[in-house]
Amino acid sequence: xxxxxxxxxxxxxxxxxxxxxxxxxxxxxxxxxxxxxxxxxxxxxxxxxxxxxxxxxxxxxxxxxxxxxxxxxxxxxxxxxxxxxxxxxxxxxxxxxxxxxxxxxxxxxxxxxxxxxxxxxxxxxxxxxxxxxxxxxxxxxxxxxxxxxxxxxxxxxxxxxxxxxxxxxxxxxxxxxxxxxxxxxxxxxxxxxxxxxxxxxxxxxxxxxxxxxxxxxxxxxxxxxxxxxxxxxxxxxxxxxxxxxxxxxxxxxxxxxxxxxxxxxxxxxxxxxxxxxxxxxxxxxxxxxxxxxxxxxxxxxxxxxxxxxxxxxxxxxxxxxxxxxxxxxxxxxxxxxxxxxxxx
Numbered sequence: 001x002x003x004x005x006x007x008x009x010x011x012x013x014x015x016x017x018x019x020x021x022x023x024x025x026x027x028x029x030x031x032x033x034x035x036x037x038x039x040x041x042x043x044x045x046x047x048x049x050x051x052x053x054x055x056x057x058x059x060x061x062x063x064x065x066x067x068x069x070x071x072x073x074x075x076x077x078x079x080x081x082x083x084x085x086x087x088x089x090x091x092x093x094x095x096x097x098x099x100x101x102x103x104x105x106x107x108x109x110x111x112x113x114x115x116x117x118x119x120x121x122x123x124x125x126x127x128x129x130x131x132x133x134x135x136x137x138x139x140x141x142x143x144x145x146x147x148x149x150x151x152x153x154x155x156x157x158x159x160x161x162x163x164x165x166x167x168x169x170x171x172x173x174x175x176x177x178x179x180x181x182x183x184x185x186x187x188x189x190x191x192x193x194x195x196x197x198x199x200x201x202x203x204x205x206x207x208x209x210x211x212x213x214x215x216x217x218x219x220x221x222x223x224x225x226x227x228x229x230x231x232x233x234x235x236x237x238x239x240x241x242x243x244x245x246x247x248x249x250x251x252x253x254x255x256x257x258x259x260x261x262x263x264x265x266x267x268x269x270x271x272x273x274x275x276x277x278x279x280x281x282x283x284x285x286x287x288x289x290x291x292x293x294x295x296x297x298x299x300x301x302x303x304x305x306x307x308x309x310x311x312x313x314x315x316x317x318x319x320x321x322x323x324x325x326x327x328x329x330x331x332x333x334x335x336x337x338x339x340x341x342x343x344x
Contacts, residue, residue, distance in 0.1 A: 038163045040328055044068040044132040046160030053143025053151075056117055057100070057242075059249025062139040066155060069132040071166035074292055075125060077104060077115045081138045085113055090122060090135075092290045092313035098306035100247075101141075102287055116141035119306065120232075123286035124152035126294065127223035130161065131168060147231040147255030149282055153224060172326040173297035179311045185303035187284075187312040192298040195219070196288070200280050200301040206235060207262035212277035218285060227285075229271055230278040233257040236265060284309055291316075296326050 048067040055062050069076065078087040088094060088106035096110050097103035102122070106113035115137055125133060127149070135142075145151035178188040199215035216222055234248075234256055242248035257275060258265040272278065284301055287309035301308070316322045 040168055042071050042131040042164045042166045042168045043129055043161050044070075044073075044164060045130065045156070046162040049155050049159040051143070051145075051151075051155060053145045054250040055139055055141045056144040056250045056255075057141060057247040058139065060139060062137055062141070062143050064138075064143055065134075065136040066159060067134040067136065068162065069134045071132060071164045073132040073134070075122065075130075075132070075289070076134050077118070078134060078136045079113055079115070079138075079140075080136045082113065087134060088113065089292070090118060090290055091292050092310055092317065095290060095310050098310050100242075102290070102306045102310070104290075114140055117144065118142060119283050119286035120145075120147075120149045121152045121286070122289045123223075123282050124149040124156055124228070126285050126289040127218065127220050127228070128153060128156045128161065129220065129294070130156060131293075132164070144250055144255045146229070147251075148229050148279065149223075149227070149286075150229040153228050167328055169293055169328065170326045171291055171293045171295045171297070172324050173295065173316065174321065174323055177312065177316050177322050179308055179315050181304070181308050183303065185305075185308060187301045187304040187308040188299070189295075189312060189316060190298040190300070192296055194296065196285075196295045196297055196299065198281050198284055198299040198301075200277055200284060200299075200304065202277055202280055202303055204276075206259045208259040208264050209233070209276050212274050214274050214277035214281055216281060223285070226272075227278050227282045230275045230282055231255065231257050231271070232279055233259060233276050236260040280305070288313070293325075 045066060045068045048065060050063065050065045052061055052063055054060070063080065075090040076087040077090060079085045086106060088104070090104050094104050094107060095102060096105040096114060101117040102119040103114055103116040104118055121135065121142055173189045173191050176188060176190050178186055180186045196218045197216070198218060199213070201211070201213040202209070203211045216226060236258055239248055239251065239258060253266045257270065264270060283306065284299060284304070287306055288295060288299065290310070291313055
């Protein structure tokens with residue numbers, strides 16, 4: 001992955017995001033000290049940053065630019081390869097496909113103005129507490145990079161984090177909301193006292209995966225140490241089929257764990273125990289950030305994926321009794337503005 005800082009026209013040296021070098025101000029902390037009480041304020045990037053990478057399904061090289069955005073913008077995507085195209089929000093009700101990845105689209109032209117495989121970037125933005133950002137990409141899908149969120153967190157930390165003078169609003173779940181799928185699959189959000197906690201269990205017939213569980217109380221440090229580097233995974237038969245119909249051209253054993261029965265085909269094996277369950281939690285964090293804000297909730301998933309995660313958000317916001325903005329002492333006007341952003 002080629003990384004370029006676009007701040008002030010300076011070009012950084014090429015870096016491999018899978019093995020990031022230490023960069024000043026990003027070793028486990030924001031690029032500058034945060035003020036007291038800044039946890040309650042919105043953030044954006046301190047500087048824009050650019051990289052190139054291979055798109056997972058098309059296999060083509062795409063340009064990705066992460067840029068600062070004003071308060072109350074949220075996460076927005078824009079297609080730089082389509083002249084004059086507008087930006088559009090990464091919100092649950094703009095998700096148009098969840099079969100192979102999470103795909104967001106512009107409501108005015110969802111067939112053309114769309115971006116696929118956003119979940120790993122969304123997870124990194126959530127964990128790094130970036131509220132506002134413009135994501136510009138030169139194609140219909142994000143680069144796969146490391147097949148996880150590690151490369152995206154590296155980019156975010158290189159760009160730095162800037163605190164804005166606008167209160168942050170957090171979505172508080174007020175009562176249990178549950179959606180169910182086939183074969184006992186379900187996803188559920190519950191009230192919680194603080195932050196976002198997540199627990200997931202999965203069951204696959206492939207012996208290399210089998211039955212796994214993992215749980216975490218989300219914060220930036222634990223995300224980096226336990227989840228960010230955990231790669232997407234696929235059954236060998238599935239990837240052979242996808243490639244036969246012209247998909248998964250950008251995948252490799254560096255960007256995905258490939259299983260075949262009881263065998264893991266990656267020469268180096270897994271990066272960590274229960275990498276499969278950890279990656280499913282990473283996906284859930286990214287999908288839940290499509291709520292438009294951070295959450296105060298407990299998430300529980302069993303055999304859940306992008307489709308159930310999106311159905312869960314739609315179920316939450318279908319009834320105003322399910323949620324509220326957690327009290328922060330902010331003005332009623334600001335709360336109304338942010339509530340409108342969720343429902344946009």
